[in-house]
Amino acid sequence: MSSSSVFVVRRILYNSWCFALVLCVASCQPSPPVTQLIPEPEKFAKIIYPPDNPTTREGLALGKRLFYDPILSADSTISCSTCHLPELAFTDGRKVSKGIGGRTGKRNSPGLVNIGYLHKTLFWDGRADDLESQALHPVADPNEMGGDWPLLISKLRRHPDYMPAFRRAFGLSDDRELSPDHVGKALAQFQRSLISSDSKYDKVERGEAVYTETERLGHAIFFDLADEPDPEFHGLPTGECAHCHIPPHFTNQKFFNNGLDEADSLEDFKDIGRALVTGSVYDNGTFRTPGLRNVALTAPYMHDGRFENLYDVVAHYNSGGHYAENRNANIFELGLSNDQAEALVAFLHTLTDSSFVNNPDYRQ
Template structure:
């Protein structure tokens, strides 16, 4: 049972609490009742996010792996921590992470942003430190002591408060002004190629009387559902042959919940700003969107639990190029400035 209760925060500010400007058609962010966003909390969280002092040797901050100019991803196949140690998985971007209220990480091991923020500090492949050491360093810095007191009151600094501040900052990372959004608002139009890509992505060929009847379907939106282009579920997307689900090199979700049929399943990532977050997949095996589309077009590899939406698509070169063009319309340049 979750240790916290969500409350829906309205768009108007109340007292010191702060809410983000929520664009239509986004639903309201669900804020934990025990961690309402405030100006002081968000400012503290941003400072902590860019502070290498959370790592063992001071060399790695949250922003080392979540770079703003790459939509808070890092451009590497797998993350790289202290002393150049390679991590085990690709670094996901943080676009609209505050809206993704289901479990986080590729394997869903964190219940929420507050919990997620606690994991990297002690991970030997990431920040390589320990919370007692981090907390001791923070308590020794008078400006941090003052900032925590302003954000949370006269309570001792601990890892819970660090996680809460980082979560408040991450809930401000809202992207809502891509070309896709402007088309939805009726203030811009797709090119013919982007329009075809949109039709393939959303399976508009299902309408036998529509303008895209007879075109192939991409089966994309089943898992990458607007407005954040994820259904927040876990899927096996046919990356590897899995004749034996008990012998999967990276079990993903199955390693967390110990369900054999979840071995090889990973969280469906959101696709906003996806053109900025290469390489792709949980292990960073695909270096481009073209490679990703080639994989799905092939139908993937056998696994008993492979998603039924992963099957040969019959896309030709023009269809694949159209899909890539559409995915580029999900880029919000104002988000990464």
């Protein structure tokens, strides 16, 4: 073969290689952010998407798959969905969660409803600053998924389906770039899609439904309408609920001692809660205010699952709780009659959104 022929062959091979490289790079790039994948209700403030983790089709699909896959646990028996079931508004129905090998966790599994809107710290004690970091904790917890991040990343790199999916979702050009952060980002994208906004409460707010008389009474107690000009509710006991459970997500994302345990000293709490993070003794026994959307589906209640049903919860608050130096000022004897307590529970049931728990986009 002449030197000119060799040159032509080499040029063809070089051009083919460049074309293949361009195709590879293009296929590895995630699609542009498409927040319209997650329609947001008009009355909700917009979800704050991190600049380094916008939601994309590829990232959302990957996050959903990881959420339901036990591959993230040490022995491939526990997935995120083990403790976050869609039919229970992404809780598990247990007092405290159960993890790998039947090990018992320390606290009740918190729900994930509208978690993308909760821009402050997460978990009962607030140890995670955002969804991306929150998603990493259960994987490495010995009582939950019992994982070892280096081993897990190695397992994902060898997986014939996951590594291409990570490349597409995050534009990775080298498998060695895969890190726990990418797992956390994918899971966060899926969790930001879990939006509930079509309960009876929402329909009443939109003028599409009306409360029963019992629900209406419960609504008045929840929102302390005895303080309003409407004479119908004058003399009605206040529920003191909406100080902490503020619509539309029914949480203020703050930490309180709600009188669950008697404590002559701030050192007497079995679970010191927020203080594990802050180191402040005054935070002992304080926990994050949970959102109440779909609350009727998330029993048992409180950080340790001590209350089996909503009637027990209302009875606790009606009693005024137990003494502690840092007990919240809104915890005192309410004076609700049995009928009024029943009405408050009836209102809480109006926060159930059946379209949310049955949404096929949230299921495996």
